[in-house]
Amino acid sequence: MPKASRHLRPHIPHALTALLTLILLPVTATALKNDYGVHPGLALVYAALETAPLVLAVRKPLLAWAITFVAGTACALTLTPGPPHANAVWPWPPALLIAYLPLLFLLGLRCRPRTMLVAWAAYTATSYGFETAAPERSNGAWLIVTLFGGTLLLLGWALQRTKRAQRALDEQATINEAERARRTLLEERARIARELHDVVAHHMSVITVQADSAPYRLAGLPPEAAEEFGTIAATARESLSEMRRLLGVLRSEDAGQGGGERTPQPGVDRIGQLVEATVRAGQPVELALDKDAAPESLPQAVDLSAYRIVQEALANAVRHAPGADTRVSVTADDEGLTVLVVNAPAGRPHVPLETTGTGHGLVGMRERVRLVGGTLDTGPLPDGGFRVAARLLYAAAPETLTEPTAKEAPAA
Structure with a gap:
């Protein structure tokens, strides 16, 4: 949905109720004066009290319904004993009957079932009381609101329950995602x-x-x-x-899984095998491995972390940019090891193995980099590719692992 449409959408109900008020207010005032013989000034007051609350109904439907219902009842009590025209509706003017319908629908959207039932019963009982008091003056038009308004109440209540259920599902999905990340x-x-x-x-x-x-x-x-x-x-x-x-x-x-954790841990010397396996999977990878980055000269934590970071970066490239040219570089100096994995955008139409990423793999990378007191820089490139750059220090002592404070970027 366009941004402008999303911005205007919350104001649509207010605009509709305001438009309905502008239509019904003069119609109600004219009908009360001409068809029921109400004084023009009093007719305008009744019309305003019966229709203007529609503007409040979006936010406070119960208050709007109460004002309209009380004003309508007071108006019915003050009408002349016999309307000049036989087709005039009594006790509620036609415009007021129309105004009741959106009010009842908005009550169903916002209020509890008990409140909705009380509102519907109050209208029905009052209408029936007027009908009983002067049956010769009523043509039964109030039954339309009783039946159709009750249906709108049920429809609004059903939509209210659906919205609450959807909100609960969204909240649960958010909780589940947070739990999966944790x-x-x-x-x-x-x-x-x-x-x-x-x-x-x-x-x-x-x-x-x-x-x-x-x-x-x-x-x-x-x-x-x-x-x-x-x-x-x-x-x-x-x-x-x-x-x-x-x-x-x-x-x-893992006790019953064959003791895989007791096998020797991989390191920089296994990155070549990792690249070869990725190439066999169809991902073109170019490897530049510094001869000074020899396993025997590296601390074991740095050696293992370098391998795991390259492993996760290549897995992300295969999942999210299959077939894209990828470069892996591992260089060493006197202070530490630099690992760089860059994948270009795919040069041909393709269907990614995954179209979304949770960033969970980057959480593991960041934890490993913290372990050796290094730094990690990840993110998309201007040309559409993705870059993972890690700096692993030799002399840094492992720190206590803490919850990451930075929001992880989506995987490439």
Whole structure:
């Protein structure tokens, strides 16, 4: 829907009720003066009180109905005993009967069922009372509003329930999306925690072995130093045990899946295989891998994070821009590793494997970059492509993972 139409749409009901008021007010005043013999000034007052509340009905339908109903009842009580024309409608003028119908419909849209029933019953009972008091003056026109107005009440009530149900569904969908995003974040953190265990456990094991073997490798070691090495080994073993117990909670759901988490974790040396698999899937990928980015010279957290970021970026390119030219660059310097993945827009008509993205993959990228104290820059390019640039620092200590504060951009 065009922006102008969306802006005007909320004002349409107000415009319609205002237009109806402008039509009914002079018609009602003229009919009361000519057909019912009401004084012109009093006829204008009654006409205004019976029709002007339509302007309020969009926001406050119950108040508008009450004003119109009370004014109409007072007008009916003051009409001359016998209308000059036999075709004149009594007790309610025709314009007032017309005004009641949108009022009842708006009551159905806004009010509770009990309120709607009271309004309908009050009109019906009052009309029947006038009918009983002077049956010779009534032609039963009030029954039209009783029947048709009751139908409009039910229609408005049905639309009200439908709108509430749709609002509840929209709220639930928003909650579900937030839960999915949170679950994805927690799953990614759990995977990072498992991978951290593999990295830290290796180094702690080396410390334990070195501390245990120090008295045998170093001749003439003083007893105090040997005791200190024993304390270091015992502390390292205790730390490993505590870490494994904590990690057992994370791995409990994967216990029956073959122990895949115990396999060696991938790193920069596996990026070439990852690119080859992507090329076989039909995505042209060009790889530029710095020879200084050798796995043996990289911290394990940086090594693993670089692989996972390239993996997610290539997966996004395949999903959202199939067949587009993609470049992967991994360069190293004295301070850290720079990972750059850029995909161009597809050069031929294509149907994306996914037309929408939740950005959940970028959540995992950002968590991994935070782990090593780096930075992540993602976003669309002017030519329609997408860019993922990550800077992973060697010396930064892993920080405690916290909830991301920046809104993730949609995946490429």
